[in-house]
Amino acid sequence: MAKTTRRTWIPDQHGAWAMLAVPFLAGTLLAPRPGWTHALLFGAWLLGYVAVFHGQQWLRLHARGLRSAGRHVLPALVSGAAFAAVGVPLAVLHPWLVPAALLASPFVLVNTHYARRGRERALVNGLAAVVPACGMLLVAARLGGLGPAGAWPAALACLLYFAGTVPYVKTMIRERNSRAYRTGSVACHAAALVVAVLLSPWLALPFTAYLVRAAVLPGRGLKVPVVGAVEVAGSAALLVSLPLLF
Incomplete structure (x- = not known):
């Protein structure tokens, strides 16, 4: 019950x-x-x-x-x-x-x-x-x-990460066979990496990992729980990074 x-x-x-x-x-x-x-x-x-x-x-x-x-x-x-x-x-x-x-x-x-x-x-x-x-x-x-002046870089970093997860997760599940989605996801993650580095050079570490997973993991037939576990790890890395960097 x-x-x-x-x-x-x-x-x-x-x-x-x-x-x-x-x-x-x-x-x-x-x-x-x-x-x-x-x-x-x-x-x-x-x-x-x-x-x-x-x-x-x-x-x-x-x-x-x-x-x-x-x-x-x-x-x-x-x-x-x-x-x-x-x-x-x-x-x-x-x-x-x-x-x-x-x-x-x-x-x-x-x-x-x-x-x-x-x-x-x-x-x-x-x-x-x-x-x-x-x-x-x-x-x-x-x-x-x-205030917003002190918090916006961290908010933008969050936006870059979570916006990237939207097309990425689709390449792992519903759009796993779409080459266009894979290309778009990788392009979004590459752009996010550039912007993140401008916010803080140390953000290159997690955002490079996000880019690699977007480029490498699609097409490998990972189970949904594994995909979810990877995203939990990515979210945790972001949560740990932001208070340290900003």
Whole structure:
């Protein structure tokens, strides 16, 4: 029963969890004054994701007239209410969180549009999801006393990495036979390496590794859990690097 409940309530988009956690934690670690409000904001951030996920899944299935849409209603309502219970007091304490959330809304609308059409796996949809996730580094940093001027290089490094994972993962799974995707993925990683080195020469280490994996691993028939493990390692390397370098 517990496993069934987890499957029903917890989104199964495994790659999304690293994208939700790494920028936020990096921003918290970069901040000179991390505090208990970071824990509350992190909870609100995860609850908001869960609520939006179930809302979008309901919309996708409902648009096709499928009765299975109903299973997403309760998780969406409960997680949405929990998000409000945590998020509203935070917004009262820190009113600037409201315009920060509004800046993310266009990207959420893009994701909702693709969800309604049943095209969540579209490249543009994946890239749209990356932007507000990496923007949370700026939010977490500011909550701890570090302004955008000091946090943007780390946020850009996150954006470079997670944007690159979108085409790369496709070359490993859904587009494993696409030469165009492989070429595009390698080109994106090469460009990301150049920009990352301009941010910090030490970023050449992880971003070279990201480029190598994008060039070498596709076509080798790796199992999905192995692909996921490689990405966990890549995310961990980024999380360790950013507080040390910025």
